[in-house]
Amino acid sequence: MFRGCEPRIPFSFGLTTGAVMFPDIARDDVFRLETRRLWLRWPRLSDAPAIERYCAKWEVARYTARIPHPYPKGSAERFVFAAREGNTLGRDLAMMITPLGAPSRILGAISLERRGTDRLTLGYALAPEAWGRGYGTEAGRAIVDAAFSLSAVVEVDASVRVENPASGRVLEKIGFVRVGRGLRGAPARGAMVECDAYVLPRNDWTARREAASLETAR
Numbered sequence: 001m002f003r004g005c006e007p008r009i010p011f012s013f014g015l016t017t018g019a020v021m022f023p024d025i026a027r028d029d030v031f032r033l034e035t036r037r038l039w040l041r042w043p044r045l046s047d048a049p050a051i052e053r054y055c056a057k058w059e060v061a062r063y064t065a066r067i068p069h070p071y072p073k074g075s076a077e078r079f080v081f082a083a084r085e086g087n088t089l090g091r092d093l094a095m096m097i098t099p100l101g102a103p104s105r106i107l108g109a110i111s112l113e114r115r116g117t118d119r120l121t122l123g124y125a126l127a128p129e130a131w132g133r134g135y136g137t138e139a140g141r142a143i144v145d146a147a148f149s150l151s152a153v154v155e156v157d158a159s160v161r162v163e164n165p166a167s168g169r170v171l172e173k174i175g176f177v178r179v180g181r182g183l184r185g186a187p188a189r190g191a192m193v194e195c196d197a198y199v200l201p202r203n204d205w206t207a208r209r210e211a212a213s214l215e216t217a218r
């Protein structure tokens with residue numbers, strides 16, 4: 001399942017606990033994850049025009065809780081500064097998704113945000129021209145692998161609008177399990193919206209990884 005999407009990171013760097021989720025290696029802006037087709041790297045200010053281009057599209061914003069529509073000028077820059085702050089503090093891990101070897105071509109963004117002391121919430125949005133090629137799943141696996149490998153997180157969660165089956169499918173392919181349905185606040189939509197809640201506990205992630213290693217060894 002995880003074959004070809006392994007983040008190439010030195011796993012020997014110490015795990016972290018407590019308020020700081022991610023260790024020093026992830027808190028430096030040279031940190032990068034590599035998959036078969038993608039690089040995931042820290043956001044930078046020069047990404048703002050590309051971020052604005054896709055975030056301004058209704059088909060991108062409509063199922064998200066926090067991308068406003070219309071997309072106000074300066075929002076992309078604010079996203080970059082906030083992402084870099086969260087990454088620097090080791091609280092979150094927000095990464096731009098680019099093709100492998102083309103770090104200036106933005107396909108989208110993906111993030112893990114700390115929730116409480118030992119949980120992370122996954123979020124992502126890709127530019128429409130990048131949809132339907134498996135990039136969301138590939139980037140999702142990479143950042144989730146990094147989370148469990150680099151931090152002491154016990155569970156990663158995500159919530160998906162019930163009208164957004166593509167996103168639910170991405171989570172299922174990564175190994176998330178749907179655990180319920182209910183109303184969630186979506187500040188950018190100005191309302192509560194009906195969402196499916198998904199979780200990926202560390203034990204499930206470990207079991208999937210072991211099964212994938214056995215499959216590869218065969």
Ligand SMILES: CC(C)(COP(=O)(O)OP(=O)(O)OC[C@H]1O[C@@H](n2cnc3c(N)ncnc32)[C@H](O)[C@@H]1OP(=O)(O)O)[C@@H](O)C(=O)NCCC(=O)NCCS
Nearest residue numbers: 060063124125126131132133134135136137165166167169
């Ligand atoms: C959701 C999103 C990240 C998916 O990215 P992606 O790169 O297209 O996803 P993938 O190609 O890895 O996988 C999509 C899966 O959904 C499936 N899918 C797509 N549309 C679907 C639909 N209407 N119903 C059911 N499944 C659907 C695809 O067939 C694929 O599954 P498969 O590999 O089993 O065939 C992307 O559409 C996006 O950024 N949307 C806008 C922002 C957003 O919704 N973010 C998520 C908020 S929770």
